[in-house]
Amino acid sequence: MGEEWLVPEDLLYDRNNYWVKVIGNEAVIGLTHYGQSTTGDVIYLELPPVGTMVRRGEGFGSIESGKWVGKLIPPVTGEVTEINSRAATNPGEVNRAPYTTGWLMKVRLRDPSELESLMPPEAYREWIREQERLELEEGVTP
Amino acid sequence: MELYNLGGVSWWESQALYHALAYLGREGLILCYPTTPYVCLGLHDDLEQEIEQEYCRMRGIPLMRRETGGGVVYLDSYQVFFQLVLHKDNPLLPLRRDRFYRRFLQPALRLYRHFGVPAELKAPADIVADGRKCSGNASGDIGECVAYVGNILIDFDFRTMSRVLRVPGTAFRQRLQIAMREHMTVLADWLDDLPGYSELTAVLIEEFSGEFGELSPRLPDTELLERASRIGARLASSDWLSLPGRRLPYRRVKIAEGIYLMERRFGREGHLLAVVREGRIADLEVIGRSELNKGLRKAYIGCEWREDLLAEIPVNI
Numbered sequence: 001m002g003e004e005w006l007v008p009e010d011l012l013y014d015r016n017n018y019w020v021k022v023i024g025n026e027a028v029i030g031l032t033h034y035g036q037s038t039t040g041d042v043i044y045l046e047l048p049p050v051g052t053m054v055r056r057g058e059g060f061g062s063i064e065s066g067k068w069v070g071k072l073i074p075p076v077t078g079e080v081t082e083i084n085s086r087a088a089t090n091p092g093e094v095n096r097a098p099y100t101t102g103w104l105m106k107v108r109l110r111d112p113s114e115l116e117s118l119m120p121p122e123a124y125r126e127w128i129r130e131q132e133r134l135e136l137e138e139g140v141t142p
Numbered sequence: 143m144e145l146y147n148l149g150g151v152s153w154w155e156s157q158a159l160y161h162a163l164a165y166l167g168r169e170g171l172i173l174c175y176p177t178t179p180y181v182c183l184g185l186h187d188d189l190e191q192e193i194e195q196e197y198c199r200m201r202g203i204p205l206m207r208r209e210t211g212g213g214v215v216y217l218d219s220y221q222v223f224f225q226l227v228l229h230k231d232n233p234l235l236p237l238r239r240d241r242f243y244r245r246f247l248q249p250a251l252r253l254y255r256h257f258g259v260p261a262e263l264k265a266p267a268d269i270v271a272d273g274r275k276c277s278g279n280a281s282g283d284i285g286e287c288v289a290y291v292g293n294i295l296i297d298f299d300f301r302t303m304s305r306v307l308r309v310p311g312t313a314f315r316q317r318l319q320i321a322m323r324e325h326m327t328v329l330a331d332w333l334d335d336l337p338g339y340s341e342l343t344a345v346l347i348e349e350f351s352g353e354f355g356e357l358s359p360r361l362p363d364t365e366l367l368e369r370a371s372r373i374g375a376r377l378a379s380s381d382w383l384s385l386p387g388r389r390l391p392y393r394r395v396k397i398a399e400g401i402y403l404m405e406r407r408f409g410r411e412g413h414l415l416a417v418v419r420e421g422r423i424a425d426l427e428v429i430g431r432s433e434l435n436k437g438l439r440k441a442y443i444g445c446e447w448r449e450d451l452l453a454e455i456p457v458n459i
Contacts, residue, residue, distance in 0.1 A: 039239075044186040064185065065240075066211070067243070067279060068240065069184075069210055069280075131237055
């Protein structure tokens with residue numbers, strides 16, 4: 001507890017620790033500073049091809065860190081318009097610079113109203129504090 | 143929690159059953175061993191890069207790709223598997239997945255100590271004794287569950303392991319065998335009278351019960367077996383095995399947590415072999431131009447490892 005997690009003011013966040021930056025009808029998606037920390041050192045990243053339709057909350061691609069493998073979980077629904085090939089080649093970028101060179105992909109938003117369910121920065125900071133408190137006090141997540 | 147203490151199972155069942163539990167959304171602990179040897183790739187291992195396929199074909203060693211992380215492993219009946227499947231929302235699971243290894247590996251850790259082996263946890267997921275790895279472990283999200291899998295090494299066929307891996311040449315293979323023997327240990331190194339499967343699993347069951355609560359023994363039911371059969375066929379299919387995976391510009395084999403054997407080629411026959419331990423070059427060997435050995439070793443041993451370091455070593459001096 002007590003680590004200062006970077007939570008930029010111009011982004012939206014979800015409970016799977018992804019950030020969203022809205023630019024027109026597109027959204028840039030990445031893992032948050034806190035999210036990459038809970039994932040651990042990323043050693044492999046498989047991103048969906050451009051043109052893939054990803055759906056909010058439904059796993060896509062794959063991420064491997066240390067000795068764990070899981071899915072990436074998009075915070076919004078949309079068609080993939082660009083992936084970060086630099087991060088795919090150098091997955092450590094996700095840990096080193098989660099908000100800049102470590103972004104994951106861009107999607108064309110299918111349902112902009114989904115953005116309303118994402119958290120603004122202060123709510124996300126509070127959510128991190130709650131997660132850390134729970135884990136520290138109980139050793140578990142809710 | 144349900145306990146499936148299965149004893150000897152077919153090679154494919156030793157992977158497919160825990161996948162089936164996970165895809166069915168059923169929690170449980172499986173204890174088993176494969177009656178015949180096979181090679182298992184991690185989800186993101188690249189078949190072409192990692193495996194000497196012709197050797198495996200000649201020896202009749204089947205291949206499979208699991209849906210958990212970690213690297214290529216050679217598995218046989220001298221290993222006992224413990225495979226725990228939990229729902230993703232199980233409150234036992236911490237947010238940081240690697241933290242769960244501490245709890246998952248306690249039963250295995252205590253098993254080694256029960257038999258007098260001074261085992262310790264090496265984060266995130268190795269058990270070591272006398273600084274040497276003695277248990278391989280991995281995890282992954284499968285369906286709506288998470289699977290944590292590990293093994294107890296009663297003995298290990300280092301020679302076959304070094305043969306099933308695709309490596310740049312004989313020197314690399316020999317160095318690999320030496321490195322594995324230096325950095326891995328098995329129960330057979332510590333005990334004159336090796337415990338059998340029943341003795342090992344009796345300790346595991348007691349320790350898993352203490353860690354995770356009462357275990358209810360049961361046999362695999364039709365639903366589980368049918369699902370496992372389909373999953374087993376998929377995990378061993380050529381399409382699945384050939385999925386593109388992690389590729390590196392140089393050959394690297396992980397020996398244990400934090401310990402790697404790396405290779406860089408130069409010229410027509412030259413190789414640099416480097417053992418990297420905890421981020422630093424622990425050993426360096428030049429194959430093909432032995433006159434380079436002394437100077438390079440002196441200059442680079444102890445250096446911090448970087449991805450581009452092998453490329454910059456002045457092999458043409």
